Amino acid sequence: MVNWKNLDTLASYEELLKTKKVSLPEVMSGESGAERVRKYSVPMAEGFVYNYAAKQVDDEILAVLAKLAEEAQLVDKYQVLYNGAVVNTGEKRLVLHHLTRGQLGETVQADGVDKRAFYVEQQKKIAEFADKVHEGKIANGAGEKFTTVVQIGIGGSDLGPRAIYLALENWAKKQNTLKMQARFISNVDPDDAAAVLDSIDVAHSLFILVSKSGTTLETLTNESFVKDALRNAGLDASKHMIAVTSETSPLAKSDDYLAAFFMDDYIGGRYSSTSAVGGAVLSLAFGPEVFARFLEGAAEEDRLSQNKNLLENPAMLDALIGVYERNVLGHMCTAVLPYSQALSRFPAHLQQLDMESNGKSVNRFGEPVHYQTGPVIFGEPGTNGQHSFYQLLHQGTDIVPLQFIGFKNSQMDTDVVIQGSTSQKKLCANVAAQIVAFACGKPDENCNKNFEGGRPSSIIIGEQVNPGSVGALLAHFENKVMFQGFVWNVNSFDQEGVQLGKVLAKRVLAHETDGALKEFSGLFQI
Amino acid sequence: MVNWKNLDTLASYEELLKTKKVSLPEVMSGESGAERVRKYSVPMAEGFVYNYAAKQVDDEILAVLAKLAEEAQLVDKYQVLYNGAVVNTGEKRLVLHHLTRGQLGETVQADGVDKRAFYVEQQKKIAEFADKVHEGKIANGAGEKFTTVVQIGIGGSDLGPRAIYLALENWAKKQNTLKMQARFISNVDPDDAAAVLDSIDVAHSLFILVSKSGTTLETLTNESFVKDALRNAGLDASKHMIAVTSETSPLAKSDDYLAAFFMDDYIGGRYSSTSAVGGAVLSLAFGPEVFARFLEGAAEEDRLSQNKNLLENPAMLDALIGVYERNVLGHMCTAVLPYSQALSRFPAHLQQLDMESNGKSVNRFGEPVHYQTGPVIFGEPGTNGQHSFYQLLHQGTDIVPLQFIGFKNSQMDTDVVIQGSTSQKKLCANVAAQIVAFACGKPDENCNKNFEGGRPSSIIIGEQVNPGSVGALLAHFENKVMFQGFVWNVNSFDQEGVQLGKVLAKRVLAHETDGALKEFSGLFQI
Secondary structure (H helix, E strand, O other): OOOOOOHHHOHHHHHHHHOOOOOHHHHOOHHHHHHHHHHOEEEOHHHOEEEOOOOOOOHHHHHHHHHHHHHOOHHHHHHHHHOOOOOEOOOOEOOOHHHHOOOOOOOOEEOOEEHHHHHHHHHHHHHHHHHHHHHOOOOOOOOOOOOEEEEEOOHHHOHHHHHHHHHHHHHHHHHOOOOOEEEEEOOOOHHHHHHHHHHOOHHHEEEEEEOOOOOOHHHHHHHHHHHHHHHHOOOOHHHOEEEEEEOOOOOOOOOOOOOEEEEOOOOOHHHOOOOHHHHHHHHHHHOHHHHHHHHHHHHHHHHHOOOOOHHHOHHHHHHHHHHHHHHHOOOOEEEEEEOOHHHOOHHHHHHHHHHHHHOOOEOOOOOEOOOOOOOEEEOOOOOHHHHOOHHHHHHOOOOOOEEEEEEOOOOOOOOOEEOOEEHHHHHHHHHHHHHHHHHHOEOOOOHHHOEOOOOOEEEEEEOOOOHHHHHHHHHHHHHHHHHHHHHHOOOOOOOHHHHHHHHHHHHHHOOOOOHHHHHHHHHOOO | OOOOOOHHHOHHHHHHHHOOOOOHHHHOOHHHHHHHHHHOEEEOHHHOEEEOOOOOOOHHHHHHHHHHHHHOOHHHHHHHHHOOOOOEOOOOEOOOHHHHOOOOOOOOEEOOEEHHHHHHHHHHHHHHHHHHHHHOOOOOOOOOOOOEEEEEOOHHHOHHHHHHHHHHHHHHHHHOOOOOEEEEEOOOOHHHHHHHHHHOOHHHEEEEEEOOOOOOHHHHHHHHHHHHHHHHOOOOHHHOEEEEEEOOOOOOOOOOOOOEEEEOOOOOHHHOOOOHHHHHHHHHHHOHHHHHHHHHHHHHHHHHOOOOOHHHOHHHHHHHHHHHHHHHOOOOEEEEEEOOHHHOOHHHHHHHHHHHHHOOOEOOOOOEOOOOOOOEEEOOOOOHHHHOOHHHHHHOOOOOOEEEEEEOOOOOOOOOEEOOEEHHHHHHHHHHHHHHHHHHOEOOOOHHHOEOOOOOEEEEEEOOOOHHHHHHHHHHHHHHHHHHHHHHOOOOOOOHHHHHHHHHHHHHHOOOOOHHHHHHHHHOOO
16 A cells, blocks of 8 residues: 655655765765766666766765655555556546556556557557558558658647657668658647648648547647648548547547547656557657567666666656755756757657646645645757856856766767767767766866866766667656656646636637736737 | 946845835736736837736836846946947957947947948848859859758857747748758767758758857867768869858868858857858848848847836846846746747747856856856747646746747738637737736635746737847847846856866867766767
8 A cells, every 4th residue: 555645744855854965076076986987877778877976966865765765655656556546636547658568567447448458459550550551552642652741739749759750760761761751730820830831742741630638729720720731732631631539539430530549548648659649650750660669668667667676776766866956955957968969859858748747836635735846847959058058057056957868879870080089979078078077067266267066967878869769768757757756746647737828818719808818918919 | 437246235136135025916916917017018129019017026126126227337338348348358358249230339449440340241241142142153063053051050150040040931931032941050969960961952052161260179070071971972062161250260261161251259159140150041041131131120129228218128127027036036947938939949049148148156257146147048939838848837836937929920821710710819819828827826726726826927029020020039138138147247258167068078089087087988988
């Protein structure tokens, strides 16, 4: 039986507050630093390593974090979750995204079916459909192959699949496995859809409408936009569209779509990249085998997160170090800094995943909490960021903990040697250098050139951005966020904070406003 | 004579700390809210309006902010700056980016020339060159027109020009003024250059190498990359490349380039979008007339920033409200939320502009300051963000002040009516609704659905994203950051914080490391 308790009621949290702080410039210098890099390192899925040598922890703090993991029953709660308990208490729902990539525990029955079997069935249906599209058996009205797939969705139906597509697009080109190019339409801004439609050949494009409820305003609006474009091109829209939705949605059995693939209420948008939401677009773009490989990477990380030993469970360790930084050291933000252009939109996905999951002020029972919860997440790829906002990270008045991600090998394997090294080596040298610069700093008599150091970072190092590694990386962060939600005792799976704006926007469009809202509407001439 | 004083030595700052806090749910409700929206509004350049009704200020606080503006001599310092004083004290340089768009004050002589005349001369040279390219008088080896322009640069040579290009690309398509498509290569990650080169027709591409010193490692590396690609395609690289650099750089007179256009040490990278750095790529992409229109928008805002009346100087007002939020209310971040897909990369540019300028812990004399300086800046376009990180903004445990940007009209003028309104109206309705939702909140007995409100925002409202408005918007934020730097008494024009990482990266590549750095290098097999 698990107990859901607030962080500030836990004895290990009290103990954590009393631990001695670590001075990074001290411990990361000389042989002590080298020793930490060797020791504070844990293997992850898919050949990744999570290295936390430059985090402000030591054996004593790690021991208390291990107690906290135990007292907060983090792995037990994970088990309860994947075994089908109603962990999303606000919406009274199960939380089953892990089952899209494997059966971690007991069989989970819901809606009268085995949910793992249900997700696998959708994967198979998508795979069969994608194969037929690639073979030209499902083709446009003129019998020609589709060359482009366009995902119409917003939030979780957009950010995750888009980040993953961009991560693998060039890898796939290099492997000759890019079956279709993918594009994404998300914003209700009409210029978003117009620009995407302007840049593709609609006659050879297949559109995926992604909406669980079938009622998301942005997505339905963009669907109309696309249907207009198809009609204007003299095409039959129903031959160019498929739907990813829930079985009970109005879209599920509509003749407007070539096919419909299903998701359900047990997978939130931001956790849906491994469901049909990511499955359809990624299988069409890269082929079902690539999508399956991506799921394997995620599954391997999911199994690793079952480990009760904190030092052998990288997602839980990453989570707890984050809690230490947030609730003991008092840092408000975390920057995610992938040294890989392929991961250019991965920080935007993590921003959603983390901030939408844990940006809460009440616990899972709806009671206000009296400690900080989810941090602000932002980031851009390195080395670009080094020439931009790193100034503040190095010398600003606040400390921002950092999460680096780096890879030994490039995707496209085209490189040049300048000043004795390849670009890939330069990229790796830069991230290694940054970790030490942030941790150790460098004293200078000229205060303007002085680096205090003491700025904590961790790094995830992998071989290459490829389907398996992207899956593992995604699952690592999903599980990190989940563990942090457990520690903070919040419900990481609802999002009530997005509702009020929707209600008020409807009121504006219905001209049912007064006061400030009426005046603002007037400024926009609504 | 201006006096450079720390914020915490100013009497008006002491007074500001003692002002009574404003309760947004209170003042923004009912008729009081409507009154604030009408009253707390100031015209900007190019038809924009800056509305700060939903900021946590009132007449009393505004009066003290006006005193602070006067005591800190903000407009006087701006005047000193554009009249050519050595305001970048760290690097002992003038700060002259305003002169690229107009002569605001006295003639400024440096390096033996009139600097305004120098910048205008570069603009003319670029315009002549661009016209010849567009007419086909300057063409590739086969005498064919160039169709694509590729900017090779990083940091300020990338983020600003890229954000502006993306802001205007679809506008230009709609106006039939897109002369060449533009692409950007920035990251030392070899996959960045490889992917861009893979996506263009190199035989019809013109490359712009942008490096002030001619020594930026990323840029020189990517130049080699591009030259290899040109050679492999059997092309003469020198017929496909131009340089934007300083007159004293090794690139300035090299035969490797078709032409060279000049910038100088008085314009920092992040302020260089209106110099030759932005001028070359934007004039080639859109035509010199469009670039000139963009400069006019910036110039109009620059003149507005000369106004000593705080309530008629939107950049200074925005700056001081930001200081109030940072130093009195204690907020660490600011989110920039443009409701326009065209401005998708504008937040990334502002992130650099702001964080690299004011992320400092020492004042302009190199002495440590004892107050917070530049905030963390992040953001994504709305409505996308509403389905993502807005959850934390609405209900998280920390308050993040918000900067909305919205437009009455779309760029492409293609729209659909769904549920009685166009997409553009929906977009505008959403941003209006968000302001009120954040400010007023909405009580609910169910704490999970409760919105406390009290989350401050301002909004900049314009007619459309077009050359003039983008220029004005850019200058507004440049001048806001400058005024904040004056208040904090920091040097907003150097970036010593990016140096240490460079030095250490070189050491890694030279294998001159020990301790933690050696171990990290080992993890990457360097």
